[in-house]
Structure formats: structure tokens, C-alpha cells
Amino acid sequence: MLVPSGEMERARELLKSVPQEEPPGNGIAVTLEPNTEGAHCAVHGQHATQACKRCGNFLCERCDGADAGLCEDCADLKDSNAQVQRGRKRKVVAWLILLFMFGPLLLIILSNLLFALLH
Incomplete structure (x- = not known):
């Protein structure tokens, strides 16, 4: 936690005033569904x-990404990341194909040049 040095004592007092609860069971944290009572979707207002x-943003039934459990922003991020990864895989495959096709030829040319330089 980052606290300015002049506010350290106040931050400690605030932390002491917050009741500390023990996690249920054997110390393993349990993730509960967020309380959506009174909460409204930021996009549709429902x-x-x-x-x-x-990200924890509230979703309504009309949200497109609600079936996947993601808001519109997170769904867009997921799609753009998938496209970037697909593009990287294509580049790697293209370089491997070029290396496979022209690698032996380049080795022969380099070995002939090296042989000619040494003799």
C-alpha cells in the first residue's frame, strides 16, 4: 500500500478502525457473487x-457480453488480444516456412563462400 509519509499515522488509525474479518473455513478466501441490489448497468441504466x-462493472440482461460474464469493454479487449496473438502466430509460421524452404540453400551458399575465402 502506498501512503505519503506525512499521512502514515492517519492511515494506520483508519486501518485499525476497520473491523478485520477472518476468512471462512480453513483460511482459503471464498469469492462470493457481488451484491447487485440497487446497482444499475452503466451502459443501459437498467x-x-x-x-x-x-473488472467488476455491473451488467444488465441487455448487455452483449453478459452471457460470457464480461462487460463490453472487457469483451472488446479479449477480442483484440486474440487477434494480436493470431497475428503473431501467423508471422512465426511464415518465418518457419521461409527458413525451411531457403535455409538449406543459404547454408550451401555460405559454405561455398567460406570455402572460397579460405582457399
Whole structure:
């Protein structure tokens, strides 16, 4: 936690005033569904039925990414990351194909040049 040095004592007092609860069971934290009572979707303004799995924004039934449990922003990020990874895989495969096709030829040319330079 980052606290300015002049505010350290106040931060400690605030932390002491917050009741500390023990996690249930054997110390393993349990993730509960967020309380959506009174919460509204930021996009559609309707009553929220769930929260985004990634960022915690409230989602309503009309949200496109609600079936996957993601808000529109997180769904867009997921799609763009998948496209970037697909592009990287294509580049690697293209370089491997070129290396496989022209690698032996380049080795022969380099070995002939080296042989000619040494003799």
C-alpha cells in the first residue's frame, strides 16, 4: 500500500478502525457473487443482474457480453488480444516456412563462400 509519509499515522488509525474479518473455513478466501441490489448497468441504466468477471462493472440482461460474464469493454479487449496473438502466430509460421524452404540453400551458399575465402 502506498501512503505519503506525512499521512502514515492517519492511515494506520483508519486501518485499525476497520473491523478485520477472518476468512471462512480453513483460511482459503471464498469469492462470493457481488451484491447487485440497487446497482444499475452503466451502459443501459437498467437493474444489474450480475457483475463483469474481469473488472467488476455491473451488467444488465441487455448487455452483449453478459452471457460470457464480461462487460463490453472487457469483451472488446479479449477480442483484440486474440487477434494480436493470431497475428503473431501467423508471422512465426511464415518465418518457419521461409527458413525451411531457403535455409538449406543459404547454408550451401555460405559454405561455398567460406570455402572460397579460405582457399
